[in-house]
Amino acid sequence: MANINLVNLTKSYDNTEVLHHIEGSIADGEFIVIVGPSGCGKSTLLRMIAGLETVTSGEVFIGDKMVNDVEPAHRDIAMVFQNYALYPHMSVEQNMAYGLKIRGLPKDEIAKRVREAAEILEITEYLSRKPRQLSGGQRQRVAMGRAIVRDPQVFLFDEPLSNLDAKLRVQMRLEIRKLQKRLGVTSIYVTHDQVEAMTLGDRLMVLNAGYVEQFGTPVELYQCPETVFVAGFIGSPSMNFLSVTVADGVLTLENGATVAFSNGHSGTALLGVRPESLIANPDGAVRLKVEMVEQLGANTLVHGHLEGTGTEMVASLPGIETVESGTVLRFDAPQEALHLFDAATQKRLET
Secondary structure, three states: OOOEEEEEEEEEEOOEEEEEEEEEEEOOOOEEEEEOOOOOOHHHHHHHHHOOOOOOEEEEEEOOEEOOOOOHHHOOEEEEOOOOOOOOOOOHHHHHHHHHHHOOOOHHHHHHHHHHHHHHHOOHHHOOOOHHHOOHHHHHHHHHHHHHOOOOOEEEEEOOOOOOOHHHHHHHHHHHHHHHHHHOOEEEEEEOOHHHHHHHOOEEEEEEOOEEEEEEOHHHHHHOOOEHHHHHHOOOOOOEEEEEEEEOOEEEEOOOOEEEOOOOOOEEEEEEEOHHHOEEOOOOOEEEEEEEEEEOOOEEEEEEEEOOOOOEEEEEEEOOOOOOOOOEEEEEOOHHHEEEEOOOOOEEOOO
16 A cells, blocks of 8 residues: 655647646545546546656655656556456456466465455456456456456546446446445546545545645545636535625625625625525525426435526525526525625635
8 A cells, every 4th residue: 555645747749738737646545536527637637646647846755765767667656547458259257367477476466356356356256257248347447356456556547437328337436436335445536527536535635727725535525616617616516606795794786786705805896605504594594596496305406597687596405396487595605604705815714
């Protein structure tokens, strides 16, 4: 097992810098998720840790060793890819054993490791099958088994569940988390799916356009996002953002409604409030004009606009509610659920 340290990492292609001064320390046995939208640099960063991409500047440490110039095969890592990368002409057993065979391990040791990994992943009955005879979820297990048998210091996962259907993704992410806890291997997992990130990671590194926006626990990112980007990216449905003017402990919304808010800031700002934090109240100050309703069973999402403005809003009502389009619903916005951001810098204002 090993800790990982990323020190001022940058990555450039020609004269274009795509990753900017990435810093982060990952403890031995920790499960870290790198999350962000497509094109933000997640997979590039993972490939730099793996040695599949060169480091333009900065340092990557695995354990106490700086590995910038160490070949991927000698970094003692195992990687699980999006497409599984299984050899179609080999059986499951041969796929799992191949890397160990190349390393020259004794046959008895290879057989032992493959058998143990197959039992952990519950794929023993598939060892003689070819990949084409397996479902997507079964292939995913084989790819993980191939990583497990290597007994590496670090697991790297590059969007391994993106080819699976929604139900199987939920099942497999739980299995990956249980497996990582059982093995205790330091793991880095890349995904664009914030729900997947929230459920898997001990901590999340949120990337945006090659910059680290925030690095913290799922609860920290949800309850105290440091930027507008993190606030809007973490949480489903996304946080509502309303332009406000702050003066004398009062927030004034675009439509003139006011909300009490104790804060030393004054001037214009951006108010963030999550859909699930809005509390229905006939006398509430926040008025939402309904345009569309999504009934999800456990809750009902009401989509619309802040009345009298073009600002889109979503509110989450508990249970099943029938609401007509054009209705105006009123909500309270409790102070403890409000987030205030600087309108210019998009960074959090202390509350």
